[in-house]
Amino acid sequence: xxxxxxxxxxxxxxxxxxxxxxxxxxxxxxxxxxxxxxxxxxxxxxxxxxxxxxxxxxxxxxxxxxxxxxxxxxxxxxxxxxxxxxxxxx
Numbered sequence: 885x886x887x888x889x890x891x892x893x894x895x896x897x898x899x900x901x902x903x904x905x906x907x908x909x910x911x912x913x914x915x916x917x918x919x920x921x922x923x924x925x926x927x928x929x930x931x932x933x934x935x936x937x938x939x940x941x942x943x944x945x946x947x948x949x950x951x952x953x954x955x956x957x958x959x960x961x962x963x964x965x966x967x968x969x970x971x972x973x974x
């Protein structure tokens with residue numbers, strides 16, 4: 885695996901998340917985000933993974949990033965609102 889290939893890190897992150905290996909998935913998504921900081925998909929998947937782990941502040945930060953990078957996509961905006969509501973209820 886080429887450690888400089890953002891897509892490979894992204895794909896590995898998705899596979900790890902699907903296997904519920906969220907800590908490892910976060911490492912891969914973060915590597916992908918460093919290599920390609922303009923990829924809204926990576927920010928969104930990282931947010932989902934943080935949310936799975938109950939790390940709402942970090943999830944919200946990444947949902948905001950995904951909205952900023954791809955404002956036409958409604959999914960990150962919807963998840964952001966849900967995560968913010970959950971955080972407010974704590």
